Amino acid sequence: MQQVKGVIARAKDAPVELVTINVPDPGPGEAVVTIQACGVCHTDLHYRQGGINDEFPFLLGHEAAGVVESVGEGVTEVAPGDFVVLNWRAVCGQCRACKRGDLQYCFATHNAKQRMTLEDGTELSPALGIGAFIEKTLVAAGQCTKVDPEARPAAAGLLGCGVMAGIGAAINTGALTRGRSAAVIGCGGVGVAAVAGAALAGASPIIAVDIDPAKLEAATKMGATHTVDSSRVDPVEEIKRICAETYEGAEGADVVIEAVGRPETWKQAFYARDLAGTVVLVGVPTPDMTVPDLPLIDVFGRGGALKSSWYGDCLPSRDFPMLIDLYRQGRLDLDAFVTEEIGIEDVEAAFEKMHHGDVLRSVVVL
Structure with a gap:
């Protein structure tokens, strides 16, 4: 001892x-x-x-x-x-x-x-x-x-913990790839890591949403192509607008990552995704929080997937060495x-x- x-x-x-x-x-x-x-x-x-x-x-x-x-x-x-x-x-x-x-x-x-x-x-x-x-x-x-x-x-x-949770939410849970768009709501450490993961996967556009200019700046440095100050504009409409500019007919982002852990922002993520899009919840809610009221027809009609990301759905023995190699190469x-x-x-x-x-x-x- x-x-x-x-x-x-x-x-x-x-x-x-x-x-x-x-x-x-x-x-x-x-x-x-x-x-x-x-x-x-x-x-x-x-x-x-x-x-x-x-x-x-x-x-x-x-x-x-x-x-x-x-x-x-x-x-x-x-x-x-x-x-x-x-x-x-x-x-x-x-x-x-x-x-x-x-x-x-x-x-x-x-x-x-x-x-x-x-x-x-x-x-x-x-x-x-x-x-x-x-x-x-x-x-x-x-x-x-x-x-x-x-x-x-x-x-x-x-x-x-946090960086793996964010990167994994984008790459493992959200399965982002080239040709897909991403939005990240909440740009603390986990959210900024999700932006970095989306960039590693080749997603575009990558839209960062927060109310703090410093956090949006950090997200930009890690690969966000667009930022949205949700205290000034409706983030759902802005995500839709940006994605429609890139992909004709898009009604939102292919993957929306909620990195706050609140019902209000999860509902924004639900409506900010494209048809057949994916919502990834990586923000940690408190035990008293509940899923917001949603018309069941909206859940059915939009298709896609509503996912939770545990630890970025990572396998440490596989993911940690890979990400450290990317860090050593200057790519992360x-x-x-x-x-x-x-x-x-x-x-x-x-x-x-x-x-x-x-x-x-x-x-x-x-």
């Missing part, structure tokens, strides 16, 4: 604390990873606010990259010294989804069996089964995805998502900046 420093949320809405944490030696199928960088994701704030569950205290942080320090019995995926991005989809290989070849939908993803604890023995609940605002963390070995060690940790770690600017690098003691201040929409990502560098 080792003792290291980490950031916890002890109670609902309480300020986070930097405390000493006991990290067990890895057991069978587990690994200890020295964390080099970890992004401050909105999901961590949800944990602190009690919006995920009430299993306090939480060890926060999950968008992380680092180096494997040690592994337990039976681990073959990674070895000490490997540079890895952590993921929360360690596939089981045995459930119905895995057996039919849909590993990205694994119904039984797993985490480390042992628990990290406070000095008094109180067990911690690691965010998304990872817990990476810490000097070293214990995870299931399947949560470690080996990537090119030349990648910058602060950028690479962002694939662990992961560095653009890193607004600031901060110390582990600055997480609470980063939550405040996130709340005000001042950053795409603050990244804790250890």
Whole structure:
């Protein structure tokens, strides 16, 4: 066992604390990873606010990259010294989804069996089964995805959640390709990543929708061909107009990605898509939100698909190395998502900046 420093949320809405944490030696199928960088994701704030569950205290942080320090019995995926991005989809290989070849939908993803604890023995609940605002963390070995060690940790770690969710919503869930149009509603970190994914897929036009000029500018830098300030114009009509200019007869975008997680913007996405178009929900709603009232004839008459995107429907072992290679080639600017690098003691201040929409990502560098 080792003792290291980490950031916890002890109670609902309480300020986070930097405390000493006991990290067990890895057991069978587990690994200890020295964390080099970890992004401050909105999901961590949800944990602190009690919006995920009430299993306090939480060890926060999950968008992380680092180096494997040690592994337990039976681990073959990674070895000490490997540079890895952590993921929360360690596939089981045995459930119905895995057996039919849909590993990205694994119904039984797993985490480390042992628990990290406070000095008094109180067990911690690691965010998304990872817990990476810490000097070293214990995870299931399947949560470690080996990537090119030349990648910058602060950028690479962002694939662990938000950036992968956005890129995957465009490429995996939305199945964007050349000759198809895309619109992204909500241009925070996940939405801007969806824009980047649409650009990688060759979609055109790529329409970014938000009410914040800075976020629309960020989307433009990542590949948006058009921007829409939805505080000034009707975004549904504007998306339709832009798409009709490009493709004669188009009644909206082929794929509309909702990256806010609200009924109002989901309804906009529903009506902003073309006939037989696809809506992809990647924004995370709260438990009290419901699907807005829609005439059933509109659901039937427009055809197409209404999808949810879990983690960008990614398979980390397939997608992380590919995206890191694109980053190393200069074709995917992961560095653009890193607004600031901060110390582990600055997480609470980063939550405040996130709340005000001042950053795409603050990244804790250890």
